[in-house]
Amino acid sequence: MSQRPARPPLLESLLEAPLPEGVAWLDAIRRENHEALLASGLPDSRNEAWKYTALRALSQRRFQPGDTEAATRRIDAGALALPGIDGPCLVFVNGVFRADLSRLDDLPDGLEVLPLSRALAQDDEPLRFALSHRYRDVADAFAQLNAAYASEGVVLRVAAGAKVASPVQLRFIGTVAADIAWHLRHMIALGDGATLDLIEHHLGLDEAQQLATSMADIVLGEGARLRLTLLQQAGAGTSLIRRTGLQLGAAAHAAVYAIELGGGLVRHDLQADLKGDHARLDTRGVFALRGRQHVDTQLAIRHDALATASESTWRGVADQRARGVFRGAIVVAEGADGSDASLSNKNLLLSPSAEIDTKPELEIYADEVKAAHGATVGQLDDRALFYLRSRGIPLAEARTLLTAAFCRAVLAELPVEALRDHISDLLLAQLPADPSA
Template sequence: MSVTVLQQDLLEAAVTSLPPDELSAVRNAAVASFATNGFPTTRHEDWKYTNLSVAAALSNTWLNDKKAVSKAASVAVDTEILALVDAHWITIENGLIDPASLLKLDSLTKSGITISRLADGVDDGLITFDDPMSAFNAALLQDGLHIKAAKGATLDKPIGMLLIDDGSVAVTQVRTLIEVGPNAKLQIVECSLSAGNDKQFSNAVTQVSLSDHAELDFVRLQQRDRKDLSVNRFETRLQHDSVLHYTNFDFGGELARNDIVADIVGSGASVTLRGLYLATGTQHIDNHTRVDHRVGPATSREEYRGILNGRARCVFNGKAIVHAGADGTDADQSNHNLLLSDKAEIDTKPELEIYADDVKCSHGATVGQLDKSALFYLRTRGLDEDEATQVLTRAFASAILSKLAISEFQDYLATALDKQIDALIDEE
């Protein structure tokens, strides 16, 4: 048996061992779905640069040890973000919702916002798992969040989700359902952290439904320990005149994979996807995006930037598909990468598939090093080589950070980014 294969019998036994609850039917259906495909391998085109064999092996060991039941975190994790970012915070420990943090948000119902646990029940068909890793997530799902904004609902500050894994559970599954009603507006920040001495694998899925004229700003920070693995899937469906602003920042992890999928089914919808990834050592960060323009007119914008040092390897594959009849589509993609080491590697592939006539579409990618003339100028102004490199690298990264719509998170991210850049430059 290939090491990239997750043992189906172990998965089935683990699911059977979980106590019956409102998610039992979902888990059973997901197990059957996962059996069809299993873990993706590098033979799959979308996964040709990213090898999940370590994640599969870790999952097999974990399932064989019969530890599928999650438990709350027992190791302290640095949670200064709770004090520094003003938000309605919910804590998710090892894939389980912290009841106390959820209880504090009951008052949001007065503003038309309801937040509940998936373990308490969810309507049939809301939890989907067409993707193999999404099926793996649903097969072992024990809890999750369901965030609903009623028609016209707004909040005074963002909803915050703090995901903490402490190493006591080797593999965690997190799922969030977000429904934004007509004319409602939400801001959500998500921060994924980890601690502990053992390698961990986090597999997270977020499903978003945007009604007519709805708007969602979503910012995700992945700052897990450098030994850890993570797969994150974010999928959304946009109706008439709805707006999505999505930004992900990847700073941590041994391996991090993001799949961002936007399905535009209503005219006038607008999607903006942005990302910033910093990698050094032997880190591997992979961003795959897909935007389906099924109707027009509609707009999509993608901008991803990467800063690589050491022997890091990163991947960007962005695909925009303009379907037949989606006239008036305006789609643009860009991917820019800064290599601070001649051993770092980037695989970039922005793609367009166009099956309509009246469209405006463009894409481009750049890979380069710091401008030597700019470095020389800064050196003449009294900066040493590291300081000059830091100035230019921050300027490159600020193109993403400065466009954040959630100001409450921007200052925290700016500080985190400065620390990350300093560490990246200092590392050989």
């Protein structure tokens, strides 16, 4: 009889931890996802969804479940604040909700924000549908892990017609503790005609060596408006695996800005389903990588209704031995007649050892559709460099100016000027002083 292959140290260490318990129906879902992960294991490069992101090194590491001191670790919340952002804020440290660092007093009318653990304790039934997903594909290994072990996260609801004036910030901080794993699950719902600005900020302190998974389900009712800014500055030794799912109702509009700057191994699956007629999605994203960073963005947009629209503009920069991956897939389903979809992905290599893999995909099953996609990987424009040098600008400075302008193009529509300037400065700091070095 053939022996079953040994599970890698990563899964051995993660799956030996006891599953959270409390709500009967949720406990059953946890067990099913746990068993599915035991059966399928981790994906490898033969799996198309993970073709460019090898998990060999991560699979050989071991992690402890959670940080027993997370509730008392000292954090200077003021020093971490984003400029121009003063509204409600939920803070999690190493996966643990910190009421002492959060701002949840005096919430505006129509806005409900609370940690998942509290929402489950108050009334679990409204969360049943969102938390009952059973993942079966090996490509969903980290979704299985999250569904099995996440017991904390964010529940955010905006009532129909409510206009939330101040941005709401969700801040996830990894700090101090090494070789720990934590998992968060988020449910966000905007009622019909509701409006919300939401900022998701991942921040790493003290070179934390961690594995974190995060999953968010976001539902927009008819005519709802969401502006979502995703700022990722995880620690250099952190492996961060995220999944963000968007569902848009009729005439809803979501604008997503994704900025990837940190992390050692980062994966973000951004999935959007335009379910209602005339729904619209705009996505803007950029990664700026150096050292041996690896960032993989998987963008999947599905047009499922009449006259839906999506426009996506993504930029990437890789220096030294960094590697960036971008897959942009658009599906215009049968019956989604009159849809308009476009995707552009442009990338710069600043070092001969850097690598960027880009894969645009387009499938159309409807009539009278406008669709376009394109992707490029190249180097700085010699003519633009010559022009700047002819104006007396040194070569190193000219390279930096052009690279920064290339990245900042996706930030122009961010509404808060102070935040936009702050993110621009972060991008500039991430770029090499001399990209030719």
